[in-house]
Amino acid sequence: MEKKTMVPESSLPRERLLEFGEKALSNQELLAILLRTGSKPYNVLELAGMILSEFPNLYELKSANLNELQQIRGVGKIRAIELKAMMELGARIQQANQQKYGKVQSSFGLAQQLIEELKDSHQEHLICLYLNTKNEIIHRKTLFIGSLNQSIAHPREIYREAVRCSAARIICSHNHPSGTPAASVNDRLFTKRLKECGEMMGIELLDHLIVGSDGYVSLREEGFWEQ
Structure with missing residues (x-):
């Protein structure tokens, strides 16, 4: 009988994104992909869920400072810095305009x-x-x-x-x-x-x-x- 290979829970959001696209994923799944790994005793999906439980509104998460993020179990200093950097980059992407190189007149x-x-x-x-x-x-x-x-x-x-x-x-x-x-x-x-x-x-x-x-x-x- 063929032995089944277990897919790590942390890879499931990635598989779903590949199959269905990023818009099909929940906030928790998207955050889990960015976090990459969990922190004992929580897997990455559980950690993402805990962060979103603490900040159920994405605006609140965006506004959270480093100290507030570190209060969540499993989110240390490095991970808090990564989250803030990710949120700032997202804000800059949102404000970015398509670059133009002049207009063709004739x-x-x-x-x-x-x-x-x-x-x-x-x-x-x-x-x-x-x-x-x-x-x-x-x-x-x-x-x-x-x-x-x-x-x-x-x-x-x-x-x-x-x-x-x-x-x-x-x-x-x-x-x-x-x-x-x-x-x-x-x-x-x-x-x-x-x-x-x-x-x-x-x-x-x-x-x-x-x-x-x-x-x-x-x-x-x-x-x-x-x-």
Whole structure:
């Protein structure tokens, strides 16, 4: 008969978070994960329960000072410090705003910045800008450096970043080290695939800019979107 492996009680909240997500967990389970271990004779779930019994309102727990936290059996000086640090970090996260890197006013203005940045580069750079609904840049990533082709520059890498940062729109750009920004057949095929993938995902491809040493091509301005 196969011997059953007992799962430590302290790991149960972690398992539940993995299976159901953090929003399904109770305050006690979330606190137990942060505490990590119990303190004899209490396991971690019991310790979390004792803390919440002492401070049944989360606002009271947030307001508790180090001395008050240490009055609870099983919560020593180090654990009290950790709890205060955790609560302060949570408060700062709550107040944090998404960082923005300027607003895209036009393809021309953005292209001028990219020309200045990439004009001396001897390799192709695929750069994607991720925008919110106000066309504010919320994320930027260089996804590839080298010799660009369709198999390397796959749409899934581009849209994975878009999903991660909750972008509403994207602008892709790459440079031609030759200095001539004319769109190649590969550039057009890649843009077509990218646009189609965005339409399926509900994330708009706003433009694909190709920059050279002193000029640029906007595939949207060229009418590629109407083709």
